Amino acid sequence: xxxxxxxxxxxxxxxxxxxxxxxxxxxxxxxxxxxxxxxxxxxxxxxxxxxxxxxxxxxxxxxxxxxxxxxxxxxxxxxxxxxxxxxxxxxxxxxxxxxxxxxxxxxxxxxxxxxxxxxxxxxxxxxxxxxxxxxxxxxxxxxxxxxxxxxxxxxxxxxxxxxxxxxxxxxxxxxxxxxxxxxxxxxxxxxxxxxxxxxxxxxxxxxxxxxxxxxxxxxxxxxxxxxxxxxxxxxxxxxxxxxxxxxxxxxxxxxxxx
Amino acid sequence: xxxxxxxxxxxxxxxxxxxxxxxxxxxxxxxxxxxxxxxxxxxxxxxxxxxxxxxxxxxxxxxxxxxxxxxxxxxxxxxxxxxxxxxxxxxxxxxxxxxxxxxxxxxxxxxxxxxxxxxxxxxxxxxxxxxxxxxxxxxxxxxxxxxxxxxxxxxxxxxxxxxxxxxxxxxxxxxxxxxxxxxxxxxxxxxxxxxxxxxxxxxxxxxxxxxxxxxxxxxxxxxxxxxxxxxxxxxxxxxxxxxxxxxxxxxxxxxxxxxxxxxxxxx
Numbered sequence: 068x069x070x071x072x073x074x075x076x077x078x079x080x081x082x083x084x085x086x087x088x089x090x091x092x093x094x095x096x097x098x099x100x101x102x103x104x105x106x107x108x109x110x111x112x113x114x115x116x117x118x119x120x121x122x123x124x125x126x127x128x129x130x131x132x133x134x135x136x137x138x139x140x141x142x143x144x145x146x147x148x149x150x151x152x153x154x155x156x157x158x159x160x161x162x163x164x165x166x167x168x169x170x171x172x173x174x175x176x177x178x179x180x181x182x183x184x185x186x187x188x189x190x191x192x193x194x195x196x197x198x199x200x201x202x203x204x205x206x207x208x209x210x211x212x213x214x215x216x217x218x219x220x221x222x223x224x225x226x227x228x229x230x231x232x233x234x235x236x237x238x239x240x241x242x243x244x245x246x247x248x249x250x251x252x253x254x255x256x257x258x259x260x261x262x263x264x265x266x267x268x269x270x271x272x273x274x275x276x277x278x279x280x281x282x283x284x285x286x287x288x289x290x291x292x293x294x295x296x297x298x299x300x301x302x303x304x305x306x307x308x309x310x311x312x313x314x315x316x317x318x319x320x321x322x323x324x325x
Numbered sequence: 326x327x328x329x330x331x332x333x334x335x336x337x338x339x340x341x342x343x344x345x346x347x348x349x350x351x352x353x354x355x356x357x358x359x360x361x362x363x364x365x366x367x368x369x370x371x372x373x374x375x376x377x378x379x380x381x382x383x384x385x386x387x388x389x390x391x392x393x394x395x396x397x398x399x400x401x402x403x404x405x406x407x408x409x410x411x412x413x414x415x416x417x418x419x420x421x422x423x424x425x426x427x428x429x430x431x432x433x434x435x436x437x438x439x440x441x442x443x444x445x446x447x448x449x450x451x452x453x454x455x456x457x458x459x460x461x462x463x464x465x466x467x468x469x470x471x472x473x474x475x476x477x478x479x480x481x482x483x484x485x486x487x488x489x490x491x492x493x494x495x496x497x498x499x500x501x502x503x504x505x506x507x508x509x510x511x512x513x514x515x516x517x518x519x520x521x522x523x524x525x526x527x528x529x530x531x532x533x534x535x536x537x538x539x540x541x542x543x544x545x546x547x548x549x550x551x552x553x554x555x556x557x558x559x560x561x562x563x564x565x566x567x568x569x570x571x572x573x574x575x576x577x578x579x580x581x582x583x584x585x586x587x588x589x590x591x592x
Contacts, residue, residue, distance in 0.1 A: 075419075086419065139420035165420045172413050235424050237431065238410035240336075270337055279413030280336045280406045282433065283511040284426030298520050305517025307337045311328060 131227030238279030482554030
């Protein structure tokens with residue numbers, strides 16, 4: 068099969084970008100989308116042209132590095148998979164495929180299809196640590212966790228931080244990502260001591276990064292390669308409201324240790 | 326930092342404000358519909374209700390001020406949110422898709438703005454009773470029933486007998502219901518009162534509430550356009566004619582002369 072690609076090319080954040088059209092050679096339909104881009108890049112390199120820059124790493128759907136908006140949908144046509152697990156058999160011979168970078172103010176473009184998702188790291192860092200008993204291994208099941216809670220926490224923990232939610236949201240909002248990160252610890256007993264300071268700090272870091280607000284359209288969960296539910300956003304909204312109502316904790320009096 | 330400042334500055338806080346003011350306005354819209362539906366109980370019922378509200382300023386004014394505050398806050402926060410949302414994506418996609426987002430959810434600001442335009446018209450039409458906006462050139466507040474109360478029944482019937490007024494009403498109420506179809510669910514989402522169990526229940530409630538509101542509101546102009554209330558206006562006209570033959574026209578009469586002529590032209 069052969070396809071025609073319309074790819075966003077931009078030298079760097081300072082220069083203007085535009086779409087370039089590339090015709091692929093004959094492709095194996097079982098190639099992944101990224102392998103197809105590799106083939107084009109080999110061709111470009113042979114011709115002495117600049118290859119297309121795109122993010123990729125594990126290529127097995129668990130690292131969250133690959134991105135791309137393929138024909139208007141982050142991570143391509145299928146639900147619940149990342150770009151690296153999107154295969155050429157999902158397209159028809161002769162299709163024109165538009166490939167764009169994730170677009171958001173908080174995700175500044177670096178080159179071609181590569182954007183900086185550093186804002187996500189900043190949000191995670193704002194979440195801080197959880198207090199755990201370091202030292203000898205604890206007894207198994209010393210802390211009981213309800214099955215329903217552990218399942219829900221695992222659903223949230225599936226988030227690979229790829230940023231597709233931001234890319235799909237018409238407001239470029241990062242709520243789904245932040246809510247997943249807030250919830251997976253907030254649901255477990257180990258996450259309770261810092262639960263409310265964590266949600267407050269992460270939401271404030273999110274706002275400071277310039278993401279948009281939630282309009283509850285559900286586009287984020289529809290494109291999420293891990294199918295994370297927007298119910299987590301409701302959970303984050305609840306935790307943040309409780310945090311605001313609780314107010315800041317009392318400052319320790321005096322200058323004692325700790 | 327104090328609580329209000331935090332609520333205002335945070336993206337989630339602004340959504341709380343949208344949800345709380347939206348919930349208050351939703352409750353008003355339900356109450357207002359129930360008040361309006363008394364029109365089907367006849368002139369006595371709705372005129373008594375209107376008279377009760379007008380003569381109870383200790384209920385009327387706090388409600389008006391509260392509603393105005395909710396509308397104002399809902400609008401100001403909406404504009405702030407939209408401005409932030411637009412700024413969050415400076416470069417648009419070449420190919421845009423909705424990803425399952427409903428049309429209602431993507432057009433909340435537009436349905437809201439059209440509803441606002443309608444509300445302003447509706448207030449000029451029926452609350453301030455501006456003669457220039459009802460198509461008769463008549464001040465509706467001069468309509469009086471036999472007990473001297475403001476004849477709200479006649480005002481509603483005359484108002485909706487003008488089809489452009491009814492059409493605007495249908496459009497606005499339709500948009501209100503699409504706005505609420507998305508808004509009611511979002512209210513619970515924004516306040517965090519939703520999970521996998523309550524999500525479907527809330528979605529069902531939102532659908533049912535918005536359809537019932539549409540039917541409730543639209544039934545009134547639909548009934549009027551179908552001839553409802555015509556008899557009451559006939560009766561008014563007959564009384565006015567009897568009176569006119571007995572005495573010369575007088576502007577301070579309970580039923581103004583203008584009503585007779587204007588309503589007569591409608592038939």
